[in-house]
Amino acid sequence: MxxxxxxxxxxxxxxxxxxxxxxxxxxxxxxxxxxxSRVSPGPKADYILAEEFMQLTHIKKSKFYDMVNNNKIRVIRKLRKTYVLATEVKRYFIDPEMS
Incomplete structure (x- = not known):
């Protein structure tokens, strides 16, 4: 058959x-x-707060600051705030070395 x-x-x-x-x-x-539709997903700002990054990637503070200390995430500190480049969110999900 x-x-x-x-x-x-x-x-x-x-x-x-x-x-x-x-x-x-x-x-x-x-x-x-x-x-x-012309709407693109993701943040439109150049920089987002560290808290927003943690919410978007579903990680906690300890993992976030561990990644910052190991130079896996680039941050900018201004006054009492920590900012992350918005492109780091996409890189977190794409780059296997980030997790």
Whole structure:
């Protein structure tokens, strides 16, 4: 028996098939809308607060400051605030040496 010519038929109730078609149509229109939108994900600022970085990456203070001390994250300290380059969030998820 040749696999390429074998067919399998499944019986689905008409209501379920209609619901499936409408769900797929909704997903397709949502994807098209996302593709056409000009909104880019992620932070728009050049620098974010260290607390924001920790929230976005789901890490705690101890891990954050450990990474800072090991020069894995570049930070800027101004007055009593610690700022992180916004691009460091993306680099945290891409660079395997960050974790």
């Amino acid at each position: 040749d696999i390429d010519t074998t067919r399998t038929y499944i019986m689905v109730p008409a209501e379920e098939f209609t619901a499936l078609k409408s769900a797929l149509a909704q997903i397709s229109s949502d994807l098209a809308e996302l593709k056409n």
